[in-house]
Amino acid sequence: xxxxxxxxxxxxxxxxxxxxxxxxxxxxxxxxxxxxxxxxxxxxxxxxxxxxxxxxxxxxxxxxxxxxxxxxxxxxxxxxxxxxxxxxxxxxxxxxxxxxxxxxxxxxxxxxxxxxxxxxxxxxxxxxxxxxx
Amino acid sequence: xxxxxxxxxxxxxxxxxxxxxxxxxxxxxxxxxxxxxxxxxxxxxxxxxxxxxxxxxxxxxxxxxxxxxxxxxxxxxxxxxxxxxxxxxxxxxxxxxxxxxxxxxxxxxxxxxxxxxxxxxxxxxxxxxxxxxxxxxxxxxxxxxxxxxxxxxxxxxxxxxxxxxxxxxxxxxxxxxxxxxxxxxxxxxxxxxxxxxxxxxxxxxxxxxxxxxxxxxxxxxxxxxxxxxxxxxxxxxxxxxxxxxxxxxxxxxxxxxxxxxxxxxxxxxxxxxxxxxxxxxxxxxxxxxxxxxxxxxxxxxxxxxxxxxxxxxxxxxxxxxxxxxxxxxxxxxxxxxxxxxxxxxxxxxxxxxxxxxxxxxxxxxxxxxxxxxxxxxxxxxxxxxxxxxxx
Numbered sequence: 001x002x003x004x005x006x007x008x009x010x011x012x013x014x015x016x017x018x019x020x021x022x023x024x025x026x027x028x029x030x031x032x033x034x035x036x037x038x039x040x041x042x043x044x045x046x047x048x049x050x051x052x053x054x055x056x057x058x059x060x061x062x063x064x065x066x067x068x069x070x071x072x073x074x075x076x077x078x079x080x081x082x083x084x085x086x087x088x089x090x091x092x093x094x095x096x097x098x099x100x101x102x103x104x105x106x107x108x109x110x111x112x113x114x115x116x117x118x119x120x121x122x123x124x125x126x127x128x129x130x131x132x133x
Numbered sequence: 134x135x136x137x138x139x140x141x142x143x144x145x146x147x148x149x150x151x152x153x154x155x156x157x158x159x160x161x162x163x164x165x166x167x168x169x170x171x172x173x174x175x176x177x178x179x180x181x182x183x184x185x186x187x188x189x190x191x192x193x194x195x196x197x198x199x200x201x202x203x204x205x206x207x208x209x210x211x212x213x214x215x216x217x218x219x220x221x222x223x224x225x226x227x228x229x230x231x232x233x234x235x236x237x238x239x240x241x242x243x244x245x246x247x248x249x250x251x252x253x254x255x256x257x258x259x260x261x262x263x264x265x266x267x268x269x270x271x272x273x274x275x276x277x278x279x280x281x282x283x284x285x286x287x288x289x290x291x292x293x294x295x296x297x298x299x300x301x302x303x304x305x306x307x308x309x310x311x312x313x314x315x316x317x318x319x320x321x322x323x324x325x326x327x328x329x330x331x332x333x334x335x336x337x338x339x340x341x342x343x344x345x346x347x348x349x350x351x352x353x354x355x356x357x358x359x360x361x362x363x364x365x366x367x368x369x370x371x372x373x374x375x376x377x378x379x380x381x382x383x384x385x386x387x388x389x390x391x392x393x394x395x396x397x398x399x400x401x402x403x404x405x406x407x408x409x410x411x412x413x414x415x416x417x418x419x420x421x422x423x424x425x426x427x428x429x430x431x432x433x434x435x436x437x438x439x440x441x442x443x444x445x446x447x448x449x450x451x452x453x454x455x456x457x458x459x460x461x462x463x464x465x466x467x468x469x470x471x472x473x474x475x476x477x478x479x480x481x482x483x484x485x486x487x488x489x490x491x492x493x494x495x496x497x498x499x500x501x502x503x504x505x506x507x508x509x510x511x512x513x514x515x516x517x518x519x520x521x522x523x524x
Contacts, residue, residue, distance in 0.1 A: 008446075016446060022516055037519060040440055040461050040468070040483040044518040064518035068442035068461035072516065108464060 009103040012073040019072055021079035023062045030130060032122025035115050041067040043075050045119040049087065049127055056087040063119075070109035074116040077101050082120065091124060093117070135452040136498040140343070140430060141286050141320060141489035142456055146386070147345035153389045154347075157382045165379050166370070175381045182388025189391040190337065190354050191328040198353045198371045199384050203319040203340030206353035207236035207280075209364055209375070210315045210336040214278050215250050217360035224248070225277035230255045230263050231474035232290075233282050234317055238470070241280075250277075260423035261290035261475050268297050272304060278313045283321035283337075287458060287471040287487055288422030289431025291325065292316075298333025313359055319343055319351075323394055323492075324429045335359045339391075341383060346390040350383025400490050401429035407488070407499050408432050414503065415510055416522070421472060421485055430490040435481050438520040439513040444486055447509040453502055458485040 008016070028046035035041040048060035061079040065072050078098060082090045095113035099105050105113060137145075157178060163171030165179050180194070187194040200206045211227070218225045229241055231254045244250040253271045255263050263281055272279075279301060283294050294316050301314045315336035318327065322339050329337055336359065341350035355361055355374075367376030411434060412418055421433040436444065441459030448455055458469030459482065468482035476482070488502070514520040 013446075016443070017450065019516065033518070037483070038479040040459060040466075040479070042518055064516060066438065066517040066519050067440050068459070069446045071440075071461075072443060108466060 007106070008069055008073070009105075011077075011101070011103040012070060012105065015073035015076040015102070016069045019063075019076040021060075021062050021076065021083070022064065024064065025060055025062050028062075030123040030125070030127025032119040032124075032126060034118045034122055035067070035071075037066055041065075041071045041112065041115055043067065043071065043115050043119045045075065045078065045116075045123045047082065047120075047123045047127065058082045058085050058087070058090055067112070068109070070105055070112040071115065073102055074098050074105075074112045075119070078116040078120060087124065087127075090120065093120060134498070134501050136494075136502055137454045138488040138490060138494065138498075138502065139454040139456050140491040140494075141289075141487065143342045143348065144345050144491055146347055147390070147393060149393060150345055150386045150389045154382045154386050157385055161381075163381075165381060166368070175379075178381060178385050179379050182384045185388035185392045186339075186352055189327060189394070191330055192354055193357065195372065196355055196357060198355060198374050199379060199387070200351045200353055200375055201349055201380070202342070202351040203234070203317065203338050204236040204351075205365075206338040206340070206351045207234065207315075207317055208240050209353050209361075210338060210355075211237065211240045211278065211280060212244065212364045213361045213374070214313055214315075214336070214359065215244055216364070217362040218277055219360070223275050225250050226273050226275045227252045228255065228268065228271045228276060228279040228281075229253070230257060230281055232257050232261055232285055232287075232471040233280065234286055234319070235470075237280055237282070237317055251275075255281075257290070257475055259475055260426070261285055261288045261421075261471070262423060262426060263292055263297075265293060265296050265300055269300055269304075272312065274308075275310060276312050277310065278315060280315040280317070280336075283316045283318040283325060284428045284431075285422070285471060286320045287469060288433045288475065289320075289428035289489075290422045291321070291426045291428060293426075294332050294334065295326075302333050320428060322391065324396065324400070329354055329356065339387075341387040341390060344390045344394065346386035347383055350380050350387045352387060397492065398429075400492060400494070403494060403496060403499055404429055404432055404490055406496070407490075407503070410499075410503050411506065415507055418510075421475070421481075431487070432490075433485060433487045435485045436510050437484060438517045438522075439510065440483050441486055443513055444484075444509060447513070448486075448502075448505065451505045451509075453505060455486050455488045457487065459483045 025046040029049040031046040063075040095117040098113040163175040165176040313335040319340040335356040337354040342348040417437040441457030442461040472482035
């Protein structure tokens with residue numbers, strides 16, 4: 001088997017081959033859909049938020065993604081990064097953290113990590129709007 | 134199992150070719166321009182290869198110019214004719230298509246940008262075919278050159294080159310400004326009629342590495358009396374049309390490669406089996422390109438709801454090589470200009486995969502690809518927010 005690591009890191013390929021938390025949450029607290037199939041990437045991230053010791057904690061996260069290897073891997077790792085985090089902690093997660101957690105992304109694929117960050121922000125925002133209602 | 138279905142990208146060097154080039158990599162290393170025996174031996178080899186190619190194209194040996202590949206041959210065909218154009222009082226007009234290889238499109242765009250030519254880019258129909266009437270309508274009094282590819286490298290569509298050639302010939306009978314006709318036949322050599330008189334073409338491009346020769350060699354057929362100027366300057370090689378010491382190894386290989394070509398119908402049968410089975414056994418798949426006017430080695434599918442690069446990566450993980458029209462596999466992040474021109478549908482360009490067979494492809498390999506393709510498409514659709522299929 002040829003070496004695919006000159007394209008993507010081992011971590012990216014791990015998440016691409018075995019995506020974590022793929023699917024949908026039954027009654028999500030918030031969800032964010034970003035990207036556009038016209039551009040070749042569409043990411044949907046759903047989060048479940050529960051109060052624990054007075055804090056809002058992300059207890060579950062799931063994704064569905066249409067896109068390249070990097071888009072799938074960034075979605076997958078994002079769910080891992082946020083599960084168990086408080087809302088405040090999750091809000092601080094940037095695309096750079098996503099890239100680092102994947103041991104890097106090729107420069108042309110960095111926009112996928114931005115997409116993952118945007119999906120998270122949008123999901124949190126939708127949770128906060130749902131709360132107000 | 135490892136299955137290579139990317140022959141339109143490049144092909145392995147054929148054992149027979151490897152054998153004939155071996156001496157030119159070692160003992161017979163001479164420069165064809167040298168007067169001594171080393172040089173004369175190399176010159177004889179170049180001459181023989183030129184004859185082989187001339188015979189293959191039904192041309193004269195002095196109508197064949199060796200180049201560094203298909204791209205350079207396309208550049209020479211177009212730039213060479215435009216630069217040689219003596220009309221001076223007006224800009225020459227070129228006609229080409231939106232689905233040409235970039236070697237043609239970018240050359241035309243460059244001429245346009247520098248004010249050396251005006252260009253009409255014909256839009257194909259959904260099957261990727263350029264109509265004769267479209268060509269006829271686009272012809273103007275200052276039309277100098279028409280360049281339409283023989284077989285499209287992505288969707289495999291075979292253009293009506295002979296019919297276009299005959300149309301141009303007819304037009305030329307009553308025109309002041311003669312129109313020259315070029316075809317990029319890089320993807321056609323192994324499967325189509327390559328007789329330049331049958332095709333009624335003035336210029337024709339071929340490339341070595343698509344037909345079992347090494348990379349870095351191609352040739353341009355230039356019909357006698359076609360105005361032509363060099364685009365690379367230096368020595369007097371190739372009848373003053375292509376400076377630089379001849380790529381003897383490549384030239385010998387290209388000569389052998391065309392002499393080995395035999396039309397077989399094994400590939401087309403296997404291809405038809407592949408297309409039929411994929412369309413039947415995988416839901417929501419469509420064939421890109423024409424069903425009838427199609428290169429015998431090409432199958433190009435649109436898999437709805439999923440993206441090409443992730444399909445290619447999964448195929449690669451099980452040892453299968455193919456290629457995609459998706460933007461995500463290109464550095465420019467632009468989806469295939471060919472699929473975009475045929476369908477105006479970015480999702481289709483992103484979700485399309487090209488498989489190209491070679492003469493050594495087996496039915497067993499095709500079965501292996503179909504089996505894996507089913508699993509991969511299913512897996513990626515489960516992951517896709519666009520897929521609302523059975524859950």
